[in-house]
Amino acid sequence: MTEWLTPSEIFELSSRQVDVWRIHLVSIPPDESALSAEERQRAAKFHFDKDRHRYIVSHTSLRGILARYLHRAPEELSFSVNEYGKPFLTDHELEFNLSHSGDYALIAVTRERKVGVDVERIRAEVEIEELARRNFSPREVSELTALPLEERLNGFFSCWTRKEAYIKAQGLGLSLPLDSFDVSLGEPALLRATRPNAGEAAQWTMLPLDVDSGYAGALAVRGNNLDFRFWDRE
Structure with a gap:
């Protein structure tokens, strides 16, 4: 069970910590x-107020959280994207990733190591077996379809x-x-296999x-024996 804690005012992040x-x-x-002006323009394009609200809060939160570690004002941060669209800070080695779905966003932060995070609202109307066949590896599809019917929805979203x-x-x-690559559907969460580089x-x-x-x-996150902290943005 993830224990979400209330953060302190000032944050330091060692090379082996992941927040x-x-x-x-x-x-x-x-x-x-x-x-930024670009972010405001993007926010203005949302048709529904709730989607605009979620975009503004998630991206303002990202700026505010990263600013804690960098001891800078949130509006001073500058972002760019790589050729595949992944955002990064233009002038710092801090690594981060943002995901949002429904009423929640998650932000992962670390130093000089690859990190990714995802959150999804579990939706019963999803055609899980069709999506699994299109997006999962053969091993993952086999494990999903072997689950009892009442466990497949959670198994699908864990894998996803x-x-x-x-x-x-x-x-x-x-x-x-x-x-x-293959991931586990149950516990523990594992990256089970990578191809063609099996050692990855x-x-x-x-x-x-x-x-x-x-x-x-x-x-x-890339690395082992890391120190994890879980925070609730107040």
Whole structure:
């Protein structure tokens, strides 16, 4: 069970620490003052107010959280994206990843190591077997269909979030084939196999994240024997 703690004022992050932040998007009022002009333009394009609210709060939270570690003002941070669309800070080695779904966002932060995070609201209407056949490896599909019917929905979203977290950590977008690696569906969360480089799997740590009832979450980070902290953004 993930224990989410209240953060202190000042944050330091060692090379072996990984912080994960949980943001309850609907409980925080939107404030665009720290966003860039491009982010404000993107927010304005949302048709529904709730989607605009969630975008503003998640990206303002990202700026505020990263600013804690860098001891800078949130509006001073500058971002760019790699050729596959993964954002990064233009002038610092701090690594981060953001995911949001429904009423929650997750932000993972570490130093000089690949990291990815994913959160998904569990939706019973999803055609899980069809999506699994299109997006999971043969081993993952076999394990999913072997589960009792009442366990398949949670098994699907556990697998989905773990695969998404790993893909986002690698920062290669869909150029990384979804069937080129296997993750576990149950506990413990594992990157079981990577192809064609079989040794890559052992270089990663994967964790399930208990976000809230009705949500699935996962973290993937390159490295072993790491120190994890879990924070609630107040």
